[in-house]
Amino acid sequence: MENKISKIGVFTSGGDAPGMNAAIRAVVRACTYYDKTSLGIMRGYEGMIEGDVIKLDARSVGNILQRGGTVLKSARSKEFRTPEGRKKAYDNIKKQGIDALIAIGGDGTFTGLHKFYEEFGVPSICIPGTIDNDLAGTDYTIGYDTATNTAVEAIDRIRDTALSHNRLFFIEVMGRHSGYIAINSGIAGGAAAVIIPEEATSFDELWELLEEGGKTNKKSNLVVVAEGSKIGDAHALARQVKERSSYFDIKVTVLGHLQRGGAPTYFDRVLASHMGVGAVEGLLQGKSDVMVGVRDRKIVYNKFDDIMSKIHEIDAESLRIAKILSI
Numbered sequence: 001m002e003n004k005i006s007k008i009g010v011f012t013s014g015g016d017a018p019g020m021n022a023a024i025r026a027v028v029r030a031c032t033y034y035d036k037t038s039l040g041i042m043r044g045y046e047g048m049i050e051g052d053v054i055k056l057d058a059r060s061v062g063n064i065l066q067r068g069g070t071v072l073k074s075a076r077s078k079e080f081r082t083p084e085g086r087k088k089a090y091d092n093i094k095k096q097g098i099d100a101l102i103a104i105g106g107d108g109t110f111t112g113l114h115k116f117y118e119e120f121g122v123p124s125i126c127i128p129g130t131i132d133n134d135l136a137g138t139d140y141t142i143g144y145d146t147a148t149n150t151a152v153e154a155i156d157r158i159r160d161t162a163l164s165h166n167r168l169f170f171i172e173v174m175g176r177h178s179g180y181i182a183i184n185s186g187i188a189g190g191a192a193a194v195i196i197p198e199e200a201t202s203f204d205e206l207w208e209l210l211e212e213g214g215k216t217n218k219k220s221n222l223v224v225v226a227e228g229s230k231i232g233d234a235h236a237l238a239r240q241v242k243e244r245s246s247y248f249d250i251k252v253t254v255l256g257h258l259q260r261g262g263a264p265t266y267f268d269r270v271l272a273s274h275m276g277v278g279a280v281e282g283l284l285q286g287k288s289d290v291m292v293g294v295r296d297r298k299i300v301y302n303k304f305d306d307i308m309s310k311i312h313e314i315d316a317e318s319l320r321i322a323k324i325l326s327i
């Protein structure tokens with residue numbers, strides 16, 4: 001693979017996700033394999049603006065494959081949203097001799113990378129790393145599998161106590177605009193109902209489901225609510241149910257950031273490994289302004305506009321299965 005690129009800068013940005021370290025390792029080792037230099041940019045776009053860059057090589061990414069978080073750290077950078085901030089970042093990239101970028105992050109990170117590419121033409125590829133699984137162009141994003149497994153483990157534990165006290169629990173899982181974690185942890189955790197932003201379940205429908213459960217002698221109920229719910233968060237829904245009837249003994253658990261931490265599952269490690277190598281090979285083949293993805297077990301590259309014009313939809317079959325099994 002011959003190409004003008006010789007120094008690749010890699011960074012992690014936005015919400016950290018388990019498996020980001022495995023992706024960093026894969027990028028760096030693929031660079032070594034193809035005889036390219038790799039540099040790590042610390043704290044995402046913040047480090048790019050401040051010139052916070054470290055040397056990486058095959059050995060320096062040893063023993064990180066199995067660790068949660070990101071050794072390059074992450075940030076949500078306000079300054080990068082401004083043209084002045086991006087110009088500072090470009091000047092630092094030039095100073096470091098970086099001639100291509102690999103960003104590991106979510107939709108926001110890819111949007112920033114696209115702007116940067118349009119303004120300065122630096123060849124760049126995004127690796128989807130976010131627990132939300134909210135990017136089209138890949139079946140799964142890095143971190144989603146681990147986060148969902150963590151949510152399922154938490155739901156199982158809540159089920160034990162819910163059943164012991166005949167209680168109704170509202171369990172809030174992460175997903176800013178996405179119901180992926182909610183729908184699949186709901187199916188795997190046996191939820192009585194799942195509330196996601198993509199589907200217009202009304203409060204009355206939820207109420208009916210809970211009442212039906214009561215009539216058929218359901219002793220406890222678990223309702224999984226995605227953070228981005230359009231009919232209120234877990235606390236608001238619990239309040240509404242309390243206002244309508246004192247029949248239910250209600251508790252609320254917000255799982256929050258514990259879903260972001262922990263060792264990545266085998267699935268996320270393998271996905272990250274494929275995508276990391278795929279990103280380097282994509283750059284060396286001359287691809288740019290694309291996101292690397294894995295669809296039907298094959299590496300694919302999709303342009304920014306193709307990805308961002310689509311929503312990563314939850315398949316109708318998952319919604320149907322969740323409903324049938326919640327009887």
Ligand SMILES: Nc1ncnc2c1ncn2[C@@H]1O[C@H](COP(=O)(O)OP(=O)(O)O)[C@@H](O)[C@H]1O
Binds near residue numbers: 076079105107108129
């Ligand atoms: N429209 C934008 N223009 C420039 N930079 C952006 C834009 N949107 C996001 N970014 C940059 O990408 C970073 C990460 O995006 P964010 O939405 O926080 O997380 P994620 O990448 O996980 O979705 C932001 O903090 C910001 O620096």
Ligand SMILES: O=P(O)(O)OC[C@H]1O[C@](O)(COP(=O)(O)O)[C@@H](O)[C@@H]1O
Binds near residue numbers: 015107130175
């Ligand atoms: O950690 P923060 O900054 O509070 O952000 C929380 C958000 O980050 C996420 O965990 C991941 O979202 P991103 O991938 O867009 O960063 C969301 O599910 C959640 O809404």
Ligand SMILES: [Mg+2]
Binds near residue numbers: 106107130132
């Ligand atoms: Mg995002």
